Amino acid sequence: MIAEKLDNLEKLVGEKFPSLTIEKELEALVLRVSPDQLIETMTQLRDGPGLDFTMMIDLAGVHYPDRKEPFEVVYQLLSVKKNHRIRIKVSVDEETPVPSIISVWGCADWFEREAYDMFGIRFSGHPDLRRLLSEYDFEGHPLRKDFPLSGKIEMRYDEKLGRVVREPIDMSRNPREPFKRKDREPYPQTP
Numbered sequence: 330m331i332a333e334k335l336d337n338l339e340k341l342v343g344e345k346f347p348s349l350t351i352e353k354e355l356e357a358l359v360l361r362v363s364p365d366q367l368i369e370t371m372t373q374l375r376d377g378p379g380l381d382f383t384m385m386i387d388l389a390g391v392h393y394p395d396r397k398e399p400f401e402v403v404y405q406l407l408s409v410k411k412n413h414r415i416r417i418k419v420s421v422d423e424e425t426p427v428p429s430i431i432s433v434w435g436c437a438d439w440f441e442r443e444a445y446d447m448f449g450i451r452f453s454g455h456p457d458l459r460r461l462l463s464e465y466d467f468e469g470h471p472l473r474k475d476f477p478l479s480g481k482i483e484m485r486y487d488e489k490l491g492r493v494v495r496e497p498i499d500m501s502r503n504p505r506e507p508f509k510r511k512d513r514e515p516y517p518q519t520p
Contacts, residue, residue, distance in 0.1 A: 331356055338413050341379055346370065357405075357414045364419055364427050371433045374406060374415065382406040382415060385430075388440035390448035392473045398422045400450050404430075426453035447472040 338358055343351055349370070350361040362370050374382040387405040398420040406415045419427055429452040430437045441452045442461040449470040452458055460467065469476055487494045 334413070338415070342415070345373060345377055345380065354416065357416050359416045359418060361418050361420075364421060364425060367417070367419055367428050368430065368433065370417065371404070371430050374417075375433060381408045381410045382413070384409055385434040385436055386414075388430075388437055388444065390444035390450050390472065392448055394474045396420070398425075400448060402427050402444060402450060421450070423449065426451040428453055429455040431455065446470070449473065 335353060335356065335358060339351055339353070342358060342360065346360065349366070352359040352361070360370065374380050384407040385404060386407050387403075389403045389405075391401040391403060393399050393401065400421050400423065402419045402421070404417040404419075406417065407413070408415075421427055427450060429441055431441070431454070438455075438457070439461070441455055442458060444450045445452060445455075445458050446460045446462050447470055459465070463471065468482075483496050483498050484493055485496075486492070
């Protein structure tokens with residue numbers, strides 16, 4: 330039943346978008362789109378007869394550091410009327426911005442800001458592209474594969490100073506040794 334439904338959707342999408350690459354992943358169809366085709370493709374998927382993808386469920390960034398175009402933006406769309414799901418994937422390098430789809434789906438605002446904050450993926454035409462989950466002066470993008478696991482700075486409350494202080498993380502210690510601080514007792518060891 331699901332395979333037949335997916336085959337019918339693949340045929341319909343193939344007729345509407347003959348120039349796009351179509352793949353199957355699990356129970357969803359995947360369209361590979363270039364950044365310059367994105368807005369037109371999204372609009373046709375939403376408004377095109379027989380497609381009815383009226384809901385954008387998710388937008389996620391992915392980082393593949395070994396690829397020529399290391400960033401991928403993955404959109405998840407749903408046709409409530411026909412109970413179809415489709416994924417749209419756009420691959421870009423660090424310099425190329427992805428067109429913002431806020432004009433097609435207003436809910437993309439939050440998702441695009443999150444992808445910018447966590448991965449550094451830029452969206453052209455976004456009305457308010459700024460950090461969403463991390464501080465404005467935060468350096469780097471924490472979900473990139475090349476971002477250090479422990480981060481680059483530590484923030485803690487210093488009781489002597491009576492405020493939050495920022496310190497660079499000292500990566501010279503062996504991670505298997507217990508963490509020792511000069512200004513307080515070391516954390517207790519777990520057996």
